[in-house]
Amino acid sequence: MSMKSRQVLLNWHNWYRSITAKGEYKIANKNSKLKILPPATRMLQLTYNCSLEKTSLEWARIAQCKMVHSKTESGENLYAVGAKIPHEEASRKATKPWADELSDFGMLDLTDWGGGKGHASQILWAKTQSMGCGTIHCTNGETMVVCQYHPAGNYVGEPMYKAGDTLSDCGKEGRKEVPFRKTGLCILL
Numbered sequence: 001m002s003m004k005s006r007q008v009l010l011n012w013h014n015w016y017r018s019i020t021a022k023g024e025y026k027i028a029n030k031n032s033k034l035k036i037l038p039p040a041t042r043m044l045q046l047t048y049n050c051s052l053e054k055t056s057l058e059w060a061r062i063a064q065c066k067m068v069h070s071k072t073e074s075g076e077n078l079y080a081v082g083a084k085i086p087h088e089e090a091s092r093k094a095t096k097p098w099a100d101e102l103s104d105f106g107m108l109d110l111t112d113w114g115g116g117k118g119h120a121s122q123i124l125w126a127k128t129q130s131m132g133c134g135t136i137h138c139t140n141g142e143t144m145v146v147c148q149y150h151p152a153g154n155y156v157g158e159p160m161y162k163a164g165d166t167l168s169d170c171g172k173e174g175r176k177e178v179p180f181r182k183t184g185l186c187i188l189l
Contacts, residue, residue: 001053001135005091009133009147010048012095013123014185017043020124021184022166025102032106040161042169043126044177045185049150052132056146063146065138075122075149085143087135094133094145099123110159118154125153126161129188 019025023039052074059070065080079094098119105117113121122128133147153160162169167179170186177186 001057001087001091001133005088005135006048006053006133008088008091009095010046010131012092012099013046013131014183016095016099016120016123017046018183018185020161027106028103029106032108034107034109037102037107038110038163039166039184040126041164042167042172042186043124043161043184044129045180045183045187046128047130047188049130049132052130052148052150053134054132055134056132056148057134057136059148060134060136060144060146063144065140065142065144070146072148073152075125075128075152075154077119077122077147077149079145080138081143082141083143084137084141087143090135090143090145091133094147095123110161110163111157113154113160121160122149122153124160125149127151128153 020037021040021043025037027035067078069076077098081090081093101117101120128149128151131147131149133145135145137143166184170179171177176189180187
């Protein structure tokens with residue numbers, strides 16, 4: 001994956017995390033109990049992980065555009081587009097539909113991330129620290145993007161993050177991190 005594709009994916013993921021952490025993620029679904037996701041007390045800024053990129057790429061080559069998850073312990077999002085498009089374009093196209101699931105399907109509370117919203121909740125899982133993605137052109141003419149996340153999120157019954165004042169838990173409990181007020185994200189040191 002090119003540096004530009006990596007940066008596109010990382011920037012989009014962190015942008016969605018930022019608007020969520022600051023309480024600016026708006027939910028369009030009219031039936032949603034939540035209209036705006038509440039701010040997060042601690043959401044980490046993601047870093048790019050080339051080891052996760054490697055395992056994502058390996059899985060993409062095996063899956064060949066079939067929407068089947070690997071057996072990894074990492075979190076994982078899959079995306080396929082029905083055309084052979086440049087890797088960078090596929091990287092851009094993948095993140096938005098994943099992150100927009102909460103807006104499209106609506107939310108009852110921060111534990112309501114099932115039912116077609118698992119891609120978005122993995123992107124917004126506050127404790128996730130890093131991500132890596134692989135993009136391939138499949139033998140059927142489609143393009144596939146696989147992203148993996150560490151540590152994984154989407155634990156049944158657990159909220160995506162703790163709601164409260166933005167950054168209020170950043171650096172607490174002896175964690176080596178600093179608050180970045182502009183983004184509302186905690187940066188690991």
